[in-house]
Amino acid sequence: METSMSVLVCGAGPTGLVTAIELARRGIDVRIVDAAPEPSQLSKAAVLWRRSLEVLHPSVPVERFTAHGRPVHGIQFEADGSVLQEIDFGVNRGKFPHGLLIPQNRTEAVLTQALFDCGVQVERGMAVKDFSVSRKHVDVCFSDGQRRQFSWLIGADGAHSTVRKCLGVTFPGVAIDRRWLLADLELADSGPEDRIRMFLAPAGLLGLFPYGKRVWRVIADAGPIDPEIPRRDPTGEEMFHMLCSRSGLDWKLTKVHWLSEFRINERQVDRYCHGRVILAGDAAHIHSPAGGQGMNTSIQDAVNLSWKLAMVEKEQASMALLETYQSERHPVGAAVLQGSGRMLRIMMNQNPLIRFFRRRILPYIVGLAPIRKEAVNRLSEVDVEYCEGPLAQNERDRWIGRRCPDVPWGDDGVSIYDLFKGTGCTVIRLGSGARDESMWGRVISAAGPDAIAIDAVDSEGKITEEARPFARSLAVDSGTIVIVRPDYYFGPVSSDIDGILSWFTALKHL
Template identity: 35%
Template structure:
């Protein structure tokens, strides 16, 4: 065993699945010294997760890698639900979402991992495979993880913080003695990756139900699909019993209204969906993310997306605390924000799964009537699309600072992307401006009042810069006109499409502090430097 006297890492990430790769990549992008260990010697070849939702793609956009995801996947504009063997399906449409990504991106998990691994490698970080954590120690200013290699050698790794991204059977969670509370759901699920000859719209995710059970078809690029099925007549098996193509074909034949021929299986398995969660996701300098902290049914494809969003939420906070740009209490918001989201999503996916697996004929009939009469309404469609995509997730329940009455956006709300214009560039978007480290401070001014307040705006920007330094990057947004940025002390953008004013509810002298993950940290109206400095105080340390 080697000692723990060498150089200390700033963050140790345990687990190199999509969540661990995301956390490590976001930390490395911000200049944090990170190590990644994983007990497996090779990456899992199975693509367990298939859907990347809109909010996750926005997070990737903030990291500059969304285009690579979109290039490798294909966009499903919604999902169809057939509640009887005949008749038109009920659709949930994502095209009306206010996002660059109004769809579900179908992309096998292995490709998600490839993109994230390539980015991590570009920062000079190599995953240390075949390395299993066997013990953890908590110290006042660091942690120590005992890591055992396949050949039996052990190393004691010191780090300022540790993130456990090691899956549903998390060693980190076990060593922290955190119970994984909950249960397994009742129904046995059949899963197959197969080639399908089917007369359905292949761009959508299709859900079919009958008195026998339900089938969900998620098409890949090409002729292959992922089949999820619950067959009420095949619940006498255990999850370890081998699934054959013939069994899956017979189940699909019994439930689907038209013929679907399955061939060329690459993966067949039985699965029991979990509904589990830990009570807290932070223990001092230890954090949990992804399946290590929450596990739920595959309904709506939320599992990996929740984990990737966990990683994005935590990484920027750790980076700013480690760089002494934010108070350590900022780390408390990780548990406050994400645990509530985990609970809400877990309950939502449980309800969806149970709705699809109703066995009582009367309840099945009621489900059909309710779906056809309620789900088709526009307000319900918007609500479902927001929840399915993750666009509606907010952190109002855990915000720092004051809330604003009657504001379009409240602290903790997601900030939509906005098109802006700056001289000598073809175009630029708000999310592109948030890619740089630190918070983004945006002051909005109207052209008719800019001349009178020009000095006050420059004074506010100078005051914030002098107080918080590189932790806060100031910008001025105007509704029209061309302004000399050197005079203002910050880049000047034009709200050329009116997105900034409309989506953020900006008016003259509005001041917004935007988090690196695209949520609103603070908002006030007024150009006094002291007011701005005070509004930012819960989020930043003076430099």
């Protein structure tokens, strides 16, 4: 058996690629393999939501994605050729769009290049065949007969995960007994390409997602599965007829790019962490595509896991820190599964009362300002927080565990997210008053060697001008120290130095 490496990532979809990037930039020796001989040229997911763009930005700048995508500004609900209601995402005052319509294969290409820039290449045509786990290592057997020893194995190999199956872990849940069709169609004179369009037809839901250059992702409910009819992909004519009949509009089809049929499963494992083997992304949870949150939830799994695993591998924290990956991300996956499943069932139900609700009542409800705001926040995943976990045990701190907002740092277009250049925590002092310089030094020291310190104190001891928008967004006074975790959620936001030091101690010695 060959000598040990630190981490093997199994699967080179978005989850595996982000995991490998985040580990590599933290100096962890990582290897990533994928059974497919070539990257897929097909596109499953269609949207990168705001929170994913935020957490990726320090390692993969948002501009790399926007160069290949199109910002989405809203969702229209339509029926019989007219607009019933529109959820306008509102004016974007930050660096990141509420959502970016970008085919998954382009997202993967950007991530693959970013990983290559970190000095790591995906090994394709290489599958994990089996493995055994000891107290300190995972012994992996590959499909070519090679055996290798790793400190950790990350199962990011999708819904049919080999890693999960080798663990013997069940994947409880349900299969939705309906046929769904998917196509990428090029349409002439297709209307505005800055919003998602949902057609609420009696025959079933049909959604349109603009990719730009007149190419649209079409997804349609094709009704209950008939066990007597073999599974098959739709034809271009079938999809085009469905588009015209359900939208009530005239279209002109110029090209068919891709056609597929798929089935929806809703499943989640009970535990993500199994000693030195950890599951992430679709290997851990799969759900309805309603809301387009599957890939985004998986990317955020990867970001949450990677900084914690890096700390453990560098012996900067105990293995108990990895349990917070379970306690923080499992509830998020469960909430997405529940929310997307509820929406899917509302859209599929053919009961006359539900159909009336869907066409006449639901558009009115989502048009109400508070509901619209909640819907936008939920879609873009900026409402995700970790206020109940082991790293948020301070009831007096109202920010701990919450997302760091995207606010300007100065007035030259710089976002607070542009400052997150380190691989550890970011420590920000907003004005003086935190006792004395020696205490500030103790906080920086406690944050560890990978931390970045930002001293936003002017010559008079006040908060610097460029930092004031950030301070106002938190409603904090001069003398406050802000700790931002490596996944860009808040640690302590406080002037209590002893409390901050205690948090760092807990982080390292859970």
